[in-house]
Amino acid sequence: xxxxxxxxxxxxxxxxxxxxxxxxxxxxxxxxxxxxxxxxxxxxxxxxxxxxxxxxxxxxxxxxxxxxxxxxxxxxxxxxxxxxxxxxxxxxxxxxxxxxxxxxxxxxxxxxxxxxxxxxxxxxxxxxxxxxxxxxxxxxxxxxxxxxxxxxxxxxxxxxxxxxxxxxxxxxxxxxxxxxxxxxxxxxxxxxxxxxxxxxxxxxxxxxxxxxxxxxxxxxxxxxxxxxxxxxxxxxxxxxxxxxxxxxxxxxxxxxxxxxxxxxxxxxxxxxxxxx
Numbered sequence: 001x002x003x004x005x006x007x008x009x010x011x012x013x014x015x016x017x018x019x020x021x022x023x024x025x026x027x028x029x030x031x032x033x034x035x036x037x038x039x040x041x042x043x044x045x046x047x048x049x050x051x052x053x054x055x056x057x058x059x060x061x062x063x064x065x066x067x068x069x070x071x072x073x074x075x076x077x078x079x080x081x082x083x084x085x086x087x088x089x090x091x092x093x094x095x096x097x098x099x100x101x102x103x104x105x106x107x108x109x110x111x112x113x114x115x116x117x118x119x120x121x122x123x124x125x126x127x128x129x130x131x132x133x134x135x136x137x138x139x140x141x142x143x144x145x146x147x148x149x150x151x152x153x154x155x156x157x158x159x160x161x162x163x164x165x166x167x168x169x170x171x172x173x174x175x176x177x178x179x180x181x182x183x184x185x186x187x188x189x190x191x192x193x194x195x196x197x198x199x200x201x202x203x204x205x206x207x208x209x210x211x212x213x214x215x216x217x218x219x220x221x222x223x224x225x226x227x228x229x230x231x232x233x234x235x236x237x238x239x240x241x242x243x244x245x246x247x248x249x250x251x252x253x254x255x256x257x258x259x260x261x262x263x264x265x266x267x268x269x270x271x272x273x274x275x276x
Contacts, residue, residue: 016144017054019063019076019083024052026070041065059151094236095227098217099152102159106216108253110166110208112174113183116149117163117190122183123147125175153195162197164253166208170200170270177274184271188264199257200266209252216246 027037034052038045043062051058058066063080067073081100099105099116107114112126123143131139152159165187173180191198201208215227225238226246237243258266 016051016058016083019058019079020052020054022079023048023058023066023076026066026072026076027052030070037066037069040069059154061156095215095234096149098219098225098227098236099149101219102152102217103220104160104216104218105162106250107161107163107213108210108215108250109163109169109213110211111169111213113165113169113187114163115146116152116161117187117196118146119179119183119186120147121179122174125179129174153193158195160195160197162199162254164199164201164250164257167200167202167266167270170267181271181274184267188267191260191264197260198263198267199254199260200263201253201257202266205256209249209256214246214249216243216250 034048035045038048063076066076123146127139127142218224224243228235
């Protein structure tokens, strides 16, 4: 994405640019410089500049700080939450909202890397494969929306993210060998976080307990829900029976998968194998 500043007469083309434009207007109305806003919000001036230009979507914390500085109770905070939903299909929005407030997220993936853990190049390759005739700007907007989901892990109290990948996910050459090498290295890197657990279900484990991907989420009130997808549709259920069955399936997948430490070593080995 270009870091060129958004002109006053320009119509913002994406969520980050729209939010940045609103921050710039509020700052100028308040008679503040970028340096003064940076000091007031406890951020650095280059950060404010990138937010205003649309080169970076502001964090929720920055949005909340803007509300405090400009005396706009909740306005920028709500706008930031709305902007983070842009670029997702309508049927996916309920899941995005659940993800933003979850205390635990347990994902099983057997086709693609979980969206929250995808690199930009991997995400772009996935979208391009699914939509070969889409314009580059459209693809880039989808990628931006997907990457914004990472902000969940930057919360003051992030959820525990537990992910199980089938080995085939890690060996499929999405975008080519270089893109996959970067993606696998990224997984090894983020797995060092105490908030992220990654396990690999190897081919040698035999038939998996599930042939479809699904996600279990626990909310702050302790209520568990399950999310699954079919072509072009997402399904959220809080049925006690459905959630219990999914949890049992996830427990079996977790038991059959490699330990987190062994999984990291396994991912590195796959990258080494593909490099020779």
